[in-house]
Protein backbone atom coordinates (compact mmCIF):
# COMPACT_ATOMS: atom_id res chain seq x y z
CA UNK A 1 0.00 0.00 0.00
CA UNK A 2 1.44 3.44 -0.95
CA UNK A 3 2.58 5.60 1.95
CA UNK A 4 3.09 9.24 2.85
CA UNK A 5 5.46 10.69 5.43
CA UNK A 6 3.88 12.85 8.14
CA UNK A 7 5.70 15.29 10.41
CA UNK A 8 4.83 14.32 13.98
CA UNK A 9 7.42 16.26 16.03
CA UNK A 10 9.39 19.48 15.58
CA UNK A 11 13.05 18.44 15.29
CA UNK A 12 15.63 19.71 17.74
CA UNK A 13 19.01 19.90 16.03
CA UNK A 14 19.29 17.29 13.28
CA UNK A 15 15.95 15.84 12.13
CA UNK A 16 15.46 12.35 13.57
CA UNK A 17 13.60 9.36 12.09
CA UNK A 18 11.21 9.59 15.05
CA UNK A 19 10.14 13.13 13.98
CA UNK A 20 8.18 11.48 11.13
CA UNK A 21 5.66 8.70 10.68
CA UNK A 22 4.72 6.71 7.58
CA UNK A 23 0.99 6.37 7.04
CA UNK A 24 -0.99 4.83 4.16
CA UNK A 25 -2.21 7.31 1.55
CA UNK A 26 -5.86 7.67 0.68
CA UNK A 27 -6.73 4.88 -1.74
CA UNK A 28 -10.19 5.39 -3.21
CA UNK A 29 -11.87 5.40 -6.62
CA UNK A 30 -11.25 8.58 -8.65
CA UNK A 31 -13.96 11.15 -9.22
CA UNK A 32 -14.46 12.91 -12.56
CA UNK A 33 -11.64 15.39 -13.13
CA UNK A 34 -9.17 13.56 -10.89
CA UNK A 35 -5.97 11.67 -11.61
CA UNK A 36 -3.78 9.33 -9.57
CA UNK A 37 -0.08 10.21 -9.63
CA UNK A 38 2.75 7.87 -8.68
CA UNK A 39 5.43 10.16 -7.27
CA UNK A 40 8.79 9.03 -8.66
CA UNK A 41 11.20 11.52 -7.00
CA UNK A 42 10.97 14.21 -4.37
CA UNK A 43 13.38 17.07 -4.03
CA UNK A 44 15.14 17.16 -0.65
CA UNK A 45 15.83 20.80 0.18
CA UNK A 46 17.60 22.61 3.01
CA UNK A 47 14.52 24.84 3.41
CA UNK A 48 12.59 21.79 4.65
CA UNK A 49 14.44 22.18 7.92
CA UNK A 50 12.87 25.64 8.31
CA UNK A 51 9.39 24.48 7.25
CA UNK A 52 9.52 21.95 10.13
CA UNK A 53 9.92 24.65 12.76
CA UNK A 54 7.34 27.09 14.13
CA UNK A 55 9.36 29.84 12.46
CA UNK A 56 7.49 32.27 10.22
CA UNK A 57 8.87 32.24 6.67
CA UNK A 58 7.56 32.70 3.13
CA UNK A 59 5.39 29.61 3.71
CA UNK A 60 3.59 28.64 6.92
CA UNK A 61 5.17 25.90 9.04
CA UNK A 62 4.19 22.31 8.20
CA UNK A 63 1.65 21.47 10.90
CA UNK A 64 2.23 18.47 13.14
CA UNK A 65 0.37 15.53 11.59
CA UNK A 66 0.57 16.92 8.05
CA UNK A 67 2.34 15.25 5.14
CA UNK A 68 5.85 16.71 4.93
CA UNK A 69 5.94 19.41 2.26
CA UNK A 70 8.15 18.70 -0.76
CA UNK A 71 8.48 19.40 -4.44
CA UNK A 72 8.33 16.28 -6.56
CA UNK A 73 7.79 14.74 -9.97
CA UNK A 74 5.64 11.78 -10.87
CA UNK A 75 3.61 9.98 -13.51
CA UNK A 76 -0.13 9.78 -13.94
CA UNK A 77 -1.06 6.11 -13.48
CA UNK A 78 -4.86 6.40 -13.59
CA UNK A 79 -7.01 9.25 -14.83
CA UNK A 80 -10.47 10.66 -15.12
CA UNK A 81 -9.04 14.03 -16.17
CA UNK A 82 -8.65 14.53 -19.95
CA UNK A 83 -5.86 17.08 -19.39
CA UNK A 84 -3.80 14.47 -17.52
CA UNK A 85 -3.79 11.25 -19.52
CA UNK A 86 -2.06 8.17 -18.13
CA UNK A 87 1.70 8.44 -18.67
CA UNK A 88 1.84 12.26 -18.27
CA UNK A 89 4.73 13.49 -16.13
CA UNK A 90 3.84 16.24 -13.67
CA UNK A 91 5.85 18.37 -11.26
CA UNK A 92 4.84 20.48 -8.27
CA UNK A 93 4.38 20.30 -4.52
CA UNK A 94 3.64 16.59 -4.21
CA UNK A 95 4.69 16.23 -0.58
CA UNK A 96 6.78 13.29 0.61
CA UNK A 97 4.30 10.71 -0.62
CA UNK A 98 4.43 7.71 -2.91
CA UNK A 99 1.07 8.45 -4.47
CA UNK A 100 -1.52 11.19 -4.55
CA UNK A 101 -4.91 12.02 -6.01
CA UNK A 102 -5.12 15.39 -7.76
CA UNK A 103 -7.48 17.50 -9.81
CA UNK A 104 -4.39 18.88 -11.52
CA UNK A 105 -4.29 22.21 -9.69
CA UNK A 106 -0.76 23.14 -8.63
CA UNK A 107 0.86 20.42 -10.76
CA UNK A 108 2.59 21.28 -14.03
CA UNK A 109 2.71 18.68 -16.82
CA UNK A 110 6.10 18.41 -18.57
CA UNK A 111 7.61 16.39 -21.38
CA UNK A 112 10.17 14.14 -19.70
CA UNK A 113 11.53 13.07 -23.11
CA UNK A 114 13.05 16.56 -23.57
CA UNK A 115 15.09 16.28 -20.36
CA UNK A 116 18.29 14.31 -19.72
CA UNK A 117 16.35 12.70 -16.85
CA UNK A 118 12.99 13.49 -15.13
CA UNK A 119 14.92 14.64 -12.03
CA UNK A 120 16.09 17.63 -14.08
CA UNK A 121 12.60 19.08 -13.59
CA UNK A 122 13.64 19.42 -9.93
CA UNK A 123 17.20 20.52 -10.68
CA UNK A 124 18.50 22.74 -13.52
CA UNK A 125 15.10 23.00 -15.25
CA UNK A 126 13.18 23.36 -11.99
CA UNK A 127 13.24 25.36 -8.78
CA UNK A 128 16.98 24.80 -8.22
CA UNK A 129 17.95 26.18 -11.62
CA UNK A 130 15.46 29.04 -11.32
CA UNK A 131 16.95 29.97 -7.95
CA UNK A 132 20.42 30.14 -9.46
CA UNK A 133 19.33 31.94 -12.62
CA UNK A 134 17.07 34.62 -11.13
CA UNK A 135 19.20 35.07 -8.02
CA UNK A 136 22.30 35.75 -10.10
CA UNK A 137 20.56 37.76 -12.81
CA UNK A 138 17.98 39.81 -10.92
CA UNK A 139 19.43 40.16 -7.44
CA UNK A 140 23.14 39.75 -8.16
CA UNK A 141 22.97 41.55 -11.52
CA UNK A 142 26.24 39.84 -12.40
CA UNK A 143 28.06 41.32 -15.39
CA UNK A 144 30.93 40.10 -17.55
CA UNK A 145 34.31 40.83 -16.01
CA UNK A 146 33.00 40.98 -12.43
CA UNK A 147 34.19 38.73 -9.62
CA UNK A 148 31.46 36.42 -8.36
CA UNK A 149 31.93 34.37 -5.19
CA UNK A 150 29.59 31.43 -4.57
CA UNK A 151 29.27 29.37 -1.39
CA UNK A 152 28.10 25.72 -1.30
CA UNK A 153 29.54 25.84 -4.82
CA UNK A 154 29.47 22.07 -5.34
CA UNK A 155 25.81 21.88 -4.32
CA UNK A 156 22.71 22.04 -6.49
CA UNK A 157 22.08 25.80 -6.54
CA UNK A 158 25.75 26.70 -6.12
CA UNK A 159 27.03 24.54 -8.98
CA UNK A 160 24.45 26.07 -11.30
CA UNK A 161 25.45 29.58 -10.22
CA UNK A 162 29.14 28.81 -10.85
CA UNK A 163 28.43 27.63 -14.39
CA UNK A 164 26.01 30.45 -15.23
CA UNK A 165 28.43 33.08 -13.96
CA UNK A 166 31.21 31.56 -16.07
CA UNK A 167 28.93 31.48 -19.12
CA UNK A 168 28.13 35.16 -18.54
CA UNK A 169 31.82 36.08 -18.57
CA UNK A 170 32.44 36.54 -14.86
CA UNK A 171 35.48 35.56 -12.85
CA UNK A 172 34.20 32.92 -10.42
CA UNK A 173 35.48 31.80 -7.04
CA UNK A 174 33.70 28.79 -5.53
CA UNK A 175 33.69 27.93 -1.84
CA UNK A 176 33.12 24.28 -0.94
CA UNK A 177 34.01 21.74 1.74
CA UNK A 178 36.78 19.23 1.08
CA UNK A 179 39.25 18.45 -1.73
CA UNK A 180 36.88 16.30 -3.80
CA UNK A 181 34.19 18.96 -4.02
CA UNK A 182 36.75 21.73 -4.61
CA UNK A 183 38.32 19.77 -7.47
CA UNK A 184 34.85 19.29 -8.98
CA UNK A 185 34.08 23.02 -8.77
CA UNK A 186 37.33 23.96 -10.47
CA UNK A 187 37.92 21.14 -12.95
CA UNK A 188 34.36 20.16 -13.90
CA UNK A 189 32.40 23.37 -13.38
CA UNK A 190 35.17 25.71 -14.52
CA UNK A 191 35.56 28.06 -11.53
CA UNK A 192 38.67 30.24 -11.75
CA UNK A 193 39.58 29.57 -8.14
CA UNK A 194 38.26 27.57 -5.19
CA UNK A 195 38.38 27.88 -1.44
CA UNK A 196 38.09 24.84 0.82
CA UNK A 197 36.43 26.45 3.83
CA UNK A 198 37.04 23.34 5.93
CA UNK A 199 40.83 23.51 5.52
CA UNK A 200 41.61 27.13 4.76
CA UNK A 201 41.27 30.29 6.79
CA UNK A 202 38.39 31.86 4.91
CA UNK A 203 39.43 35.55 5.22
CA UNK A 204 42.98 34.86 4.06
CA UNK A 205 41.77 32.62 1.22
CA UNK A 206 39.35 35.27 -0.04
CA UNK A 207 42.13 37.87 0.14
CA UNK A 208 44.30 35.64 -2.06
CA UNK A 209 41.62 34.55 -4.54
CA UNK A 210 39.89 37.94 -4.83
CA UNK A 211 42.78 40.41 -4.65
CA UNK A 212 40.68 43.21 -6.14
CA UNK A 213 37.60 42.45 -4.06
CA UNK A 214 34.19 40.89 -4.68
CA UNK A 215 31.44 42.30 -6.91
CA UNK A 216 28.78 39.65 -6.29
CA UNK A 217 28.49 37.16 -3.44
CA UNK A 218 25.88 34.43 -3.95
CA UNK A 219 25.34 33.32 -0.37
CA UNK A 220 24.00 29.85 0.32
CA UNK A 221 25.45 29.35 3.77
CA UNK A 222 25.47 32.55 5.89
CA UNK A 223 27.47 32.46 9.13
CA UNK A 224 31.19 33.13 9.26
CA UNK A 225 31.71 32.88 5.51
CA UNK A 226 29.27 35.73 4.91
CA UNK A 227 31.05 37.75 7.56
CA UNK A 228 34.41 37.21 5.87
CA UNK A 229 33.01 38.17 2.45
CA UNK A 230 31.68 41.47 3.86
CA UNK A 231 35.26 42.54 4.52
CA UNK A 232 36.22 42.18 0.87
CA UNK A 233 33.40 43.93 -0.99
CA UNK A 234 34.10 46.15 -3.96
CA UNK A 235 32.28 49.43 -4.52
CA UNK A 236 28.56 48.79 -5.31
CA UNK A 237 28.85 45.08 -4.56
CA UNK A 238 25.71 42.93 -4.34
CA UNK A 239 25.13 40.11 -1.86
CA UNK A 240 22.45 37.65 -2.92
CA UNK A 241 21.02 36.21 0.29
CA UNK A 242 19.79 32.89 -1.07
CA UNK A 243 20.22 30.67 1.99
CA UNK A 244 21.98 30.22 5.32
CA UNK A 245 22.40 26.47 5.64
CA UNK A 246 25.13 26.81 8.29
CA UNK A 247 22.41 28.08 10.64
CA UNK A 248 19.46 25.79 9.85
CA UNK A 249 20.05 23.03 12.42
CA UNK A 250 20.78 25.46 15.25
CA UNK A 251 18.18 26.07 17.92
CA UNK A 252 19.49 29.42 19.18
CA UNK A 253 19.79 32.82 17.54
CA UNK A 254 21.47 32.59 14.12
CA UNK A 255 25.00 33.96 13.83
CA UNK A 256 24.69 37.54 12.55
CA UNK A 257 27.30 39.27 10.39
CA UNK A 258 29.42 41.50 12.60
CA UNK A 259 31.07 43.13 9.57
CA UNK A 260 27.82 44.52 8.13
CA UNK A 261 29.02 48.13 8.43
CA UNK A 262 31.26 47.38 5.44
CA UNK A 263 28.09 47.73 3.36
CA UNK A 264 28.17 51.47 4.03
CA UNK A 265 31.60 52.31 2.69
CA UNK A 266 31.16 49.92 -0.24
CA UNK A 267 27.71 51.40 -1.01
CA UNK A 268 26.80 47.75 -1.29
CA UNK A 269 23.45 45.98 -1.32
CA UNK A 270 22.48 42.79 0.50
CA UNK A 271 19.12 41.40 -0.60
CA UNK A 272 17.16 38.29 0.16
CA UNK A 273 14.96 36.58 -2.38
CA UNK A 274 12.70 33.55 -2.68
CA UNK A 275 12.45 31.58 -5.89
CA UNK A 276 8.66 31.24 -5.67
CA UNK A 277 8.43 34.91 -6.73
CA UNK A 278 10.01 33.91 -10.07
CA UNK A 279 8.28 30.61 -10.84
CA UNK A 280 5.95 32.32 -13.32
CA UNK A 281 9.11 33.20 -15.31
CA UNK A 282 10.38 29.62 -15.36
CA UNK A 283 10.16 29.31 -19.16
CA UNK A 284 12.48 32.31 -19.50
CA UNK A 285 15.13 30.58 -17.39
CA UNK A 286 14.71 27.30 -19.26
CA UNK A 287 15.05 29.07 -22.63
CA UNK A 288 18.24 30.79 -21.45
CA UNK A 289 19.79 27.69 -19.90
CA UNK A 290 18.82 25.04 -22.48
CA UNK A 291 21.53 26.05 -24.99
CA UNK A 292 24.14 25.95 -22.22
CA UNK A 293 23.01 22.44 -21.32
CA UNK A 294 23.04 21.37 -24.97
CA UNK A 295 26.61 22.61 -25.41
CA UNK A 296 27.88 21.04 -22.20
CA UNK A 297 28.45 24.39 -20.46
CA UNK A 298 25.84 23.66 -17.83
CA UNK A 299 25.94 20.27 -16.14
CA UNK A 300 23.72 18.90 -13.42
CA UNK A 301 24.70 16.25 -10.93
CA UNK A 302 22.03 14.25 -9.14
CA UNK A 303 22.55 12.55 -5.79
CA UNK A 304 19.68 10.08 -5.32
CA UNK A 305 18.78 8.08 -2.23
CA UNK A 306 16.17 5.35 -2.32
CA UNK A 307 12.93 4.90 -0.40
CA UNK A 308 10.45 7.08 1.45
CA UNK A 309 11.53 5.57 4.79
CA UNK A 310 14.98 7.10 4.19
CA UNK A 311 13.67 10.67 4.06
CA UNK A 312 15.08 11.78 7.42
CA UNK A 313 18.47 10.19 6.66
CA UNK A 314 18.46 11.89 3.28
CA UNK A 315 17.77 15.29 4.84
CA UNK A 316 20.51 14.75 7.44
CA UNK A 317 22.87 13.88 4.61
CA UNK A 318 22.08 17.16 2.86
CA UNK A 319 22.29 19.35 5.94
CA UNK A 320 25.68 17.91 6.88
CA UNK A 321 27.12 18.30 3.38
CA UNK A 322 27.43 14.59 2.63
CA UNK A 323 25.38 15.09 -0.55
CA UNK A 324 27.30 15.62 -3.78
CA UNK A 325 24.88 17.16 -6.27
CA UNK A 326 21.16 17.82 -6.20
CA UNK A 327 19.71 15.69 -3.42
CA UNK A 328 16.61 13.76 -4.41
CA UNK A 329 14.78 10.80 -2.93
CA UNK A 330 13.58 8.09 -5.28
CA UNK A 331 10.17 6.92 -4.11
Ligand SMILES: NC(=O)c1ccc[n+]([C@@H]2O[C@H](COP(=O)([O-])OP(=O)(O)OC[C@H]3O[C@@H](n4cnc5c(N)ncnc54)[C@H](OP(=O)(O)O)[C@@H]3O)[C@@H](O)[C@H]2O)c1
Nearest residue numbers: 046152155156157176177220221243244245246274275321
Ligand atom coordinates in the same frame (compact mmCIF):
# COMPACT_ATOMS: atom_id res chain seq x y z
N1 LIG B 1 16.01 31.53 -1.63
C1 LIG B 1 15.49 30.53 -2.30
O1 LIG B 1 14.47 30.66 -2.96
C2 LIG B 1 16.20 29.21 -2.28
C3 LIG B 1 15.80 28.16 -3.12
C4 LIG B 1 16.52 26.96 -3.09
C5 LIG B 1 17.59 26.82 -2.23
N2 LIG B 1 17.93 27.87 -1.40
C6 LIG B 1 19.07 27.78 -0.51
O2 LIG B 1 20.22 27.49 -1.27
C7 LIG B 1 21.18 26.82 -0.47
C8 LIG B 1 21.67 25.58 -1.22
O3 LIG B 1 20.57 24.68 -1.37
P1 LIG B 1 20.73 23.37 -2.28
O4 LIG B 1 19.40 22.74 -2.34
O5 LIG B 1 21.44 23.72 -3.52
O6 LIG B 1 21.64 22.45 -1.37
P2 LIG B 1 23.13 21.92 -1.73
O7 LIG B 1 24.00 23.11 -1.92
O8 LIG B 1 23.04 20.91 -2.80
O9 LIG B 1 23.50 21.17 -0.40
C9 LIG B 1 23.78 21.88 0.74
C10 LIG B 1 25.31 22.12 0.87
O10 LIG B 1 25.53 23.10 1.85
C11 LIG B 1 26.83 22.94 2.34
N3 LIG B 1 26.86 23.15 3.79
C12 LIG B 1 26.18 22.45 4.73
N4 LIG B 1 26.49 22.93 5.95
C13 LIG B 1 27.36 23.94 5.76
C14 LIG B 1 28.05 24.82 6.64
N5 LIG B 1 27.88 24.76 7.97
N6 LIG B 1 28.88 25.75 6.10
C15 LIG B 1 29.05 25.81 4.77
N7 LIG B 1 28.43 25.00 3.87
C16 LIG B 1 27.60 24.08 4.38
C17 LIG B 1 27.27 21.52 1.99
O11 LIG B 1 28.31 21.62 1.05
P3 LIG B 1 29.87 21.51 1.51
O12 LIG B 1 30.16 20.05 1.56
O13 LIG B 1 30.58 22.24 0.46
O14 LIG B 1 29.94 22.11 2.88
C18 LIG B 1 26.05 20.91 1.37
O15 LIG B 1 26.37 20.00 0.35
C19 LIG B 1 20.48 26.52 0.84
O16 LIG B 1 20.85 27.48 1.80
C20 LIG B 1 19.01 26.66 0.51
O17 LIG B 1 18.23 26.98 1.63
C21 LIG B 1 17.24 29.04 -1.42
